[in-house]
Amino acid sequence: MMSVSSNSTDKRLNPIDVTNLSDEDQQINTWMRLVAEQQDKAAFAQLFKWFTPKIKAHGMKRFRQEAQALELVQETMLLVWRKAALFNPDKGKATTWVYTVMRNHCFDMLRKMQSQKEDTMSDDLWPMLECDHSSGEQHDHLMSRELLSHIESLPQQQKLVVEAIYIKEMTQQELATHLGVPLGTVKSRLRLAMSKLKSKLEASHD
């Protein structure tokens, strides 16, 4: 069924640098983030337009039948829509994530066609919740997403202080100078903001 070389230990490939993205990849990442964070329909429509013809082409290659190729399009894009929150931009490109979603569904479809097996094995073979030894990381990534949305909902002045200090990592003094307000004002805005964030987090974890 296939020719396979013997065990090899030569590893020639290096992981690809994900920090250096093309404009197109960045655009797709942005759409993906909008879908993940806000279920943004316009962004999803853009993703749909970009991916659909390509998924269909891939499906035609694998299944040689239009009906199945379209099923692959439908199921892949549905999973992208429903599972978008699992996409972690720190771990790679959105295009790669969509590829794995498509590859997984394709595997299960082929298995179903070839052996009449209805099981879905793909998520165990290539886990979507990629935990590689640190299930905490995945949690952190969703945790920071949740935090960001809470920060977003703070009053403008408090939001600015939190972002400057925790995200841009300015010191309180730098920020006070930058805003032209007394240091005490920065401190009290920060205190207010933090107590609001705390209660928001407590509320959402009850």
Next chain:
Amino acid sequence: MIKHHPSNEILLLHTKGELPLSLSLAVSAHIELCPECQKIQQALTEQESDAAWTVPCKHSSGSNSVDAAVETLTADSSSFNEDLSDMLSSIMEQAPEEVLFEATAPTSTKVAGKNYNLPRAFRQFDQLKWSGIGAVSRARIVSEADDVRGSLLHIDQDASIPQHSHKGYELTLLLDGTFEDENGKYERGDFIWLEGDHQHSPYTKEGCLCYAVQNAPLHFVSGVSKVLNPLGKMLY
């Protein structure tokens, strides 16, 4: 320290989703144990993804591929186009999935009086039926077309499998314990691929648990174990 890895070719087929389930289970379980192959898989996934998304689209004369994609969509017959916009709106009517963090306990199996945790890839195989002869116990995981079979094998301590050859290939992934054969000693995570022309007689001092995939029955070559040949398919 893992010394035996899947070839890049096997890793590539696995990444593309083109291996039979029995073999992909082994590659996935190996990758879970092997950070080196994890990295390679990641790089291969990027590579395959980039290749999949750069398929030449019809009418790809547009300035960028987003335009080209839209063009391809709109260039198709209007009924197809309508189908797609129906598909798009029906998808967006669905609610996004709640993200759950299940602290999934590893699947375990009990054989020869001992409990073993199985790799994540075997999560759905929690109702294994063990059977065996002598020191060897077997639980079938998957039977596929072309006589490809994947099984868990448990071998008791200080036991060996009689010398045998393989008519096809035999893949052994060592999940627990150690074993050795004419070629050396193997440890947890080793992914050992043997082609049909090979003869070997594995021996384990401390006992071991393996996942093995074969595409033909073992062929025993020595002594009374030849009696097992007609039974080989049943056994392993």
